[in-house]
Amino acid sequence: MAFVNLKKKEVQVKIVYYGPGRGGKTTNLEYIYNKFNDRIKTEMIAIKTQGDRTLFFDFLPFEMGKIKGYDVKIQLYTVPGQVKYNATRRLVLRGVDGVVFVADSMKVRRKSNMLSVKNLQENLSTYKKSIFKIPLVLQYNKRDLAGDGIPLLSYETMEKDLNSRLKVPSFEASALKGDNVVKTLKKIITLTMAALEKEFK
Amino acid sequence: MAKKKAKLTDEVEKRLDEIFIEGDGTVDEENEPLETQVSPLRELQSVILSLDWEISDEVMSHFLDEVAKLKNNYNGNRIMAPFFKMLDSLGRYIKKYKAKTNPEAIKVLNSVYSALEKILSSDGLKEIEKETILLEEVQRFKDLKREIQGQKGVVEEKVKPGKPAAPLVEGRDVTIDWEEGQRMPEPIVAALNELKELIQAEFKALREEIQGLADELKAPKRKSGRKGKK
Numbered sequence: 323m324a325f326v327n328l329k330k331k332e333v334q335v336k337i338v339y340y341g342p343g344r345g346g347k348t349t350n351l352e353y354i355y356n357k358f359n360d361r362i363k364t365e366m367i368a369i370k371t372q373g374d375r376t377l378f379f380d381f382l383p384f385e386m387g388k389i390k391g392y393d394v395k396i397q398l399y400t401v402p403g404q405v406k407y408n409a410t411r412r413l414v415l416r417g418v419d420g421v422v423f424v425a426d427s428m429k430v431r432r433k434s435n436m437l438s439v440k441n442l443q444e445n446l447s448t449y450k451k452s453i454f455k456i457p458l459v460l461q462y463n464k465r466d467l468a469g470d471g472i473p474l475l476s477y478e479t480m481e482k483d484l485n486s487r488l489k490v491p492s493f494e495a496s497a498l499k500g501d502n503v504v505k506t507l508k509k510i511i512t513l514t515m516a517a518l519e520k521e522f523k
Numbered sequence: 524m525a526k527k528k529a530k531l532t533d534e535v536e537k538r539l540d541e542i543f544i545e546g547d548g549t550v551d552e553e554n555e556p557l558e559t560q561v562s563p564l565r566e567l568q569s570v571i572l573s574l575d576w577e578i579s580d581e582v583m584s585h586f587l588d589e590v591a592k593l594k595n596n597y598n599g600n601r602i603m604a605p606f607f608k609m610l611d612s613l614g615r616y617i618k619k620y621k622a623k624t625n626p627e628a629i630k631v632l633n634s635v636y637s638a639l640e641k642i643l644s645s646d647g648l649k650e651i652e653k654e655t656i657l658l659e660e661v662q663r664f665k666d667l668k669r670e671i672q673g674q675k676g677v678v679e680e681k682v683k684p685g686k687p688a689a690p691l692v693e694g695r696d697v698t699i700d701w702e703e704g705q706r707m708p709e710p711i712v713a714a715l716n717e718l719k720e721l722i723q724a725e726f727k728a729l730r731e732e733i734q735g736l737a738d739e740l741k742a743p744k745r746k747s748g749r750k751g752k753k
Binding site: 362431 | 532534535538539540543544565566568569570573585730733734737
């Protein structure tokens, strides 16, 4: 749950980018950091292995300024996508307020996407959170690969695989090129803030 | 209530618009998807892109099938055939050793693939330029082969006695027989395994420590009444 300091009138919102390995979670954050660094004035922390894979998590905090009299601070995290790091993934999910699920559009990654959603559901349930209730946005990443002739899953297939029960907002995107990266971020922040307001009422 | 919610959402959206002013390459939803270029390497490229730490039998079999198909298509092409031989050897090696694969093998595989793609997609390349690219890749491949065979020293070339090794550019000697005992020397394997176990143990301990700290931070402070047994 978001950290609220009534005395300081401060709200910290935690948003986690989740999804299968090499799906583009870190690339989302890197795009935001590189593109808007002059405005968000912050540092991105990334702990990577030699092969450029996320080992623990990436962390990108920024301030949104005052909203309804409260200083709103957003913290973006990614989880390591590799199957073996489930303990770290679960740990990063602790206290999460909103989730962006970054799915890989490549046909060969279809199964990984579905397993990762299932894994998200399981890990959320350890904190007594439901995947059907938490603010969630799906991002179908790597759409730019269509230009390279890579076989991709169609939007409809991805919706059927991942969103038929969740029925949450979804975007086709290219984290590498920045297509819909910001749109995804704006959506999850808006949904999360609305959910938090409802929760604190 | 609904009015209030809308107000908050509006305020959040307005603030987000101020911070993340567009021009960020947002996709125009009405745009048609990019046209797909038909490349003979399309499927192969896709499999190579999907190779990561989770190298599975399924992915590698797919890779080898694709290479075999292309190998057949370019059979007799003296520039292209060696590329597929190298990819085939690398694929078989990676499939066999998976996580224990020499890390360089994936790099060499990517490099061979990129060179192959370059040759296929550049119509203007002269024959001599193609040969140069091929030779560079063959050299890289041979270096890897030598590295993997390691201290074993002598390279067991699969060349018939009395017959000189065929020039690599003709692609007759780019096969690594991963099956026939050309493995890393035992002490190196043992040292690598030991190192791997040590790193795994370290990370496990670190993760547990972080988990413990996080639990400690989250848990409400309780009286520390229980004393340790002596």
